[in-house]
Amino acid sequence: xxxxxxxxxxxxxxxxxxxxxxxxxxxxxxxxxxxxxxxxxxxxxxxxxxxxxxxxxxxxxxxxxxxxxxxxxxxxxxxxxxxxxxxxxxxxxxxxxxxxxxxxxxxxxxxxx
Amino acid sequence: xxxxxxxxxxxxxxxxxxxxxxxxxxxxxxxxxxxxxxxxxxxxxxxxxxxxxxxxxxxxxxxxxxxxxxxxxxxxxxxxxxxxxxxxxxxxxxxxxxxxxxxxxxxxxxxx
Numbered sequence: 150x151x152x153x154x155x156x157x158x159x160x161x162x163x164x165x166x167x168x169x170x171x172x173x174x175x176x177x178x179x180x181x182x183x184x185x186x187x188x189x190x191x192x193x194x195x196x197x198x199x200x201x202x203x204x205x206x207x208x209x210x211x212x213x214x215x216x217x218x219x220x221x222x223x224x225x226x227x228x229x230x231x232x233x234x235x236x237x238x239x240x241x242x243x244x245x246x247x248x249x250x251x252x253x254x255x256x257x258x259x260x261x262x
Numbered sequence: 263x264x265x266x267x268x269x270x271x272x273x274x275x276x277x278x279x280x281x282x283x284x285x286x287x288x289x290x291x292x293x294x295x296x297x298x299x300x301x302x303x304x305x306x307x308x309x310x311x312x313x314x315x316x317x318x319x320x321x322x323x324x325x326x327x328x329x330x331x332x333x334x335x336x337x338x339x340x341x342x343x344x345x346x347x348x349x350x351x352x353x354x355x356x357x358x359x360x361x362x363x364x365x366x367x368x369x370x371x372x373x374x
Binding site for chain 1 (some may be wrong): 270293294306360362363365
């Protein structure tokens with residue numbers, strides 16, 4: 150039982166390049182989330198998907214797009230990477246309904262030069 | 263704006279003692295409060311959830327209190343062990359919401 154799997158684990162991009170971060174969960178959860186974590190700051194919500202077929206903006210959505218491909222998979226895309234998007238990105242999932250404990254992957258460490 | 267404050271200074275304690283971590287919040291009336299543990303290079307792991315109408319919750323050596331008047335939660339680890347060394351994150355949720363707000367965390371070091 151893998152839980153939440155994120156790929157890749159590490160990536161270095163040049164400014165202006167595009168990239169898609171992948172996330173898959175095997176817990177049959179309805180809700181999925183993307184966060185970024187920067188030094189000295191709490192996790193900040195980028196986008197979430199309350200259930201398959203829906204996505205909504207979080208606190209810091211600018212510069213990102215998401216796709217809920219199916220119940221298992223939720224991807225995050227950077228169309229034109231900027232140095233300010235250097236961060237650690239975490240995907241999480243939870244049972245439906247909000248206010249549920251979230252299960253996190255181990256993150257993608259992304260550096261943009 | 264909504265704000266969560268956790269002590270940014272690391273907490274150092276001796277093995278066997280009780281560790282107490284604090285989470286304060288402003289401009290928010292959360293319905294739920296959660297605590298997570300995060301180890302270096304890993305994602306957060308859920309520990310406990312407490313609702314606004316609950317004063318205290320326990321799980322094994324862990325205890326969480328939630329005071330909506332003081333706008334504060336305390337997280338206690340009794341009989342602490344070196345394996346408890348990690349960063350502990352506080353997180354708040356509104357009722358029925360998906361937009362969880364996380365604090366920056368407090369680093370705990372337990373010395374043998």
